[in-house]
Structures are given as structure tokens and as C-alpha cells.
Amino acid sequence: MKKNTFKVMFVIRRNQVNRDGKCSIVIRITVNGEYERLNSTLSIEPELWDSKAVKAIGRTQKILDFNKRIEEIRYVLQDHYYELQKTHGYVTAEMVKNAYMGVTAKAESLMPIYDEFLAETKKMIGINRSDKTYQKYERCKRRVVEFMKEKYNRTDIPLRELKPKFLTDFAVFLSTKYKCRQNTVYKFLQLLRMVIIKAQRDGISFPDPYLSYKMTQEKVDRGYLSEDEVIAIATKEISIPRLDQVRDVFIFACYTGLAYSDLAQLRAENIKKMFDGKLWIVTHRQKTKTNVNVPLLPMAEKILRKYEGKYLDGELLPILSNQKTNAYLKEIADICGIEKNLTFHLARHTFATTMTLGKGVPIESVSKMLGHTNIQTTQIYARITNEKISHDMENLAKNLGSLDFS
16 A cells, blocks of 8 residues: 655756846645646745755844744645545645635535445436446445545545556556456446546546456356257256245246346236237336337236235235355256256347247337346347348348349
8 A cells, every 4th residue: 555755845946046136946746656747936045045955044033034924834835735634535736735725625525426426326216227327436445445545544535536557557447357347347347437427527627547448348158048048947847836936937037038127027917918919018118218019929918817816915926136046047947958057147048049030020029128228238139040141041041043144
């Protein structure tokens, strides 16, 4: 942990002599290697200034008063330094300068802005923000504060001091101390960036550290199940009730594309007969509050009928906690011989890839059913399978079959 350094120097401007033959004395404030200059309003004949002793030479009353004023300025600056350290937990040379000059700086440091951002986000929970999203921002704040304590021995930093190196060092901190992988680091930096954007929108002027900082995200194959794997899980005889129930809920998600949080909130009133005379899921995403309308496929209807009337409060399916569900899915994978990391979210990717896009459903329709706000997100979820390519090329071959190039 770095120790704070503070120094006050008085420097004579020998190259600038006024009409009275005197040179002005400039104050140089240095904090942790960074310095600020300000005018002391004092001036003296250059031959009367001792640069090594940092005071005027002589014993006349005028010289004694001059040196006394030098020491008074030094003590006042020291008092400002310690008071700022006590109040803010950190000090910069500019803060000491402003305090001495009577300038009250606006709360233009990172943490007050972050606190405002959290307060605004909390108010939006249930409207266009989820509690889970709020918790992510809170966690990010804790990591940033911890990083600043370790790296800079402070708990806050002025926004104008945020440089690309701050982001680089924060990324290294996350990677080394918390063993975060590249994409996790990327997400933390994205969360922090939203706070920076808020400060800019609030009219605070400072260089954007993200402009010259390149955030990199590692491409990850999110995975999905093939149709054969889905059928293998769906048709497997499972005698353990808890695993049988989790299997059913997972397969239901494979055929509807619902995320865990949305499925947990699904109630009887969300199942409606629509214009085509068929049953649809009519709900909205907990994460983004966007509307989601998904026609029920026969397998999904079959699972709903299996649990019809078994639960109170309009619940449709036996939903366990996300943690337990994922733990039981590991057991189900072993039972069914699935050599993939079976998680509940894999069902959503399977719906996007195997059940819809792989069957020729347009990506626009898939995006709508998944509740995505833009189609680029859908492209991350979806894969064009080899089976789909083979099928499309077979159709192409048939269409080209009548052409004779001989």
C-alpha cells in the first residue's frame, strides 16, 4: 500500500523581475508526485532569497515578517491537507490549492456519482431494472473501492484523474485478486462505464478514460443441445421425483425459451388463447420488462397438463431455486448420458438454436419470442447448426438439379 506524500515548496521566479527589482514567490504543492502552483502574492529581491533554506536572508523586521508569512502559508496548506484527508479519504494537489484559495470544489469525484447512480437504479427496480442488476452495480462499487484502497490508499478519486491506466490496473486487480476471467472483467468494466456515462450526462466535464481504452471480450461458445439430446432427456425414465420435476421444467424451457426468472414468475393468467385459437404464453421479461409472446408447442402443453391444478397461487410448474435446479441438472446429465455442462440457461440457447432457427424460424421471430430488445443479442444466442446447413444445401441441390451445365 502506497504512503501519501505531501510537500510545500516556495520557489522564486528569478527570471521575472518587476519594476521594484523584486521577484515573485510561487508556492508549489506536491501530493503523491503530482503538483500544483499558485501565487503567494509575496515578492522579494532575488539576492535576499535563500533557495536552500527556503526563506529570506536577514534579521530586519521586514525580513522577519516576510519569513513569518512564508511559514503561516505552509501551516495553512498543511491544515487543508490533513482536513481534506480526514473528510474525503484522499487528497490531490489541486484540492489543497482550491481549499487555500477558498474554492469549494463540486462533488465531482467517482464515489458520490456512483452513489447517485445506485440510488437512481434502486428506484427503477421493478420498472426497467431488476434487483439482480442493482446488486451487480453494488458489487462493482465494492470492488472499485477495494481496488483504490489497495492501489492508491484512498476510497475515492476525482473524475478528472480517471485515466485509461486506472481501468487497466482495475482489470489486473480483478484478474489477480479475484481470479476473474476475461469476460467477467469485461462486465465489471461495462458496469463502471455506466457510472461514467451518468457523470457526463450530468454535465461534469472530464476526459473519458474509456475513449482510449480498449475493452476486450473473449468469444465463448454458449452451447446448446441437439434435438436428439433434448429427446433423450425428455423421454428418459427418471424415478427420483425431484429430478423428474427439474427435468420437466428444463424441457419446458427448451420448448419456450423462457429464462429462469421469467419461468419462476409464470402463472395461470399468463396462458391465453390467442387469435389463432391456440394457447400462448403472454408475459414480460423480468430483466428488461419487454413483452414476450410465445406459442405453446405440443411438448410444452403436455408438461403443463402434467402439473395442472397441483400448485397454489396460480403456479404452473414445480420451480426450485436456480442453484438447486442447476445442481440437479448435473445429475440429470449423468443419468441421460449428456456430456455437456447442463445448466438451466442452456435451455434458452437450445430454444434459439435447435428448436427455432435450426427449423427455419426467421431470426426476427426468434428475437421477439426471446424478448430481446435488439437482434444482435439474438445472434449471440443462436447458432446455425450443421444439420440446418445440410438441410438447406439439400434443398438448394434439388432446386439446382434441373440445371444442365453439360
